[in-house]
Amino acid sequence: MTAIARLRDTAPRTVLLTAAALFSVFPLLSMFSAALQPQGTAPAGISFPLHPQWHNFVDAWNVANITTLVQSSAILVLGVVPAAMLISSMAAYAIAQLRIPLGNVFFLLLLLGLTLPYEIVVVPLYYQMQSMGLLNSRLGLILPLIGLNMPFAVFWMRTHFQSVPAELSESSSIDGAGPWQAFRHIQMPLAVPALASLGVLMFLSTWNQFLLAIVLIDDPTKRTMAGALQGFVGAHSTDVVLLNAGALLIMAPTILVFLLFQKFFIRAMLAGAVKG
Template sequence: MQTNLRERIPGLILLLAAMIFSIFPLLSMLSAALQPQGSLPLGISWPSDPQWHNFVDAWKVAEVTPLLVSSIILVIGVVPIAALCATMAGYALGQLQVWGGGLVLVLLIFGLALPKEATIVPLYYQLQGMGLLNTRIGLILVLIGTFMPFAVYWMRAHFVTMPKELAEASSIDGANRWQAFIRIQIPLAVPAIASMCLLLFLWTWNTFLQAIVLMNDPSKRTMAGALQNFVGQYTTDVVLLNAGSLLIMAPTILVFLVFQRHFVKALIAGAVKG
């Protein structure tokens, strides 16, 4: 028992350090958001008179309501389509051994290594030529294409670990590949799909560069685009900037807390199978 405890101590220390490292910035932002407007907060110090109305003022200054609606529309447009395409592509690459799958896998790896900054200018002119610039449809297509390399690679990593005997047993029972995919593979892939959808939601919600460059209308951008409303020509309201940042981060933190068990389950399953 003592040996097991000694083996766990380094992991517990590392976990505690990671928790402190993650919580400390949030506490710093919260303390800064509750300071009087116009002040310059330094460090973490709980104010004697917390200014909770700063969150309401930040909501109004940043005009968050239309950006919240726009972010929800983008999430609804991106996450289901990207999850469906990635799941089918991952199944084809991981289970069906389709012709040219190795080449597709190499292209996906190149897509993962390609920075967003390198593609933003070509995407701008491409959407302009297609008449989709400054439209949510254009931004949705860009985000789906941007996330697809990781999403497909994620789902392929799951399906490649599934036993081949499942497909063989389903074919003996008379099921075709589509029926085996829907009735057998999809239920087993729920943790991987849920965790992938969580990541897609977080990335879509926090999209900043593509939304700023490809959307001329500020009301059609994402919640992250609201941060620029706190930056003036000569000054920046640090207090409202921290309050607005917490408002933008709140939905992502809440969604992650609700669905974290699916994410952890997928990671554990992948580690055990690997």
């Protein structure tokens, strides 16, 4: 194949990928340029000033109390993500590999949970947490988030365990390993890419949780960073510069986590595409 033919074949894909990248980066560039303008101004479009006001990020950090919000979000993520990953992995392993009785029925019931938006369950959750005395507490947000993550997490991990050859479990049982030993020493090491990508998705979902955070928790210092953004917007909605700087600081951890773990996410996607 000549160079011209290769260029003709790859040009459409390159153009589409470039357009998608620009479409995704443009809002971030607009926010970044606005955050560097003098406070109290009304930035328009993308225009980087000759004298960038880098202290805007420091001011936004202090005004929005980002340090406390990072600690609160980290506690919520550490409470939700590991527990949801472990429970969903065990449930998916039981359904896909152990073939438990009525496993497919349980899986279909879990799939129904994917059709329920948070807006429908938020009112029952509020009264349930109130009856349990867990309103305005991090535990009252952690428990609902673990449950709401289960349908997608079990679906994700079940897809992986179905792609693992059943002969591995059979050979381990011949060697005397029980289901728990096979799960720990054989299945879980093979599931690292799927678990890592699932962890990234649940991290993003928990870190950016907004609706449940503002409904179930009254104290802004106990909410997620996204949930506390509402108070920042209400107090500084007229200062567009500080608002953009605060929003970028709140988004920065999610962007960083995705960049660090994107190889696991892509590996899981490709494995599912090849084996599915």
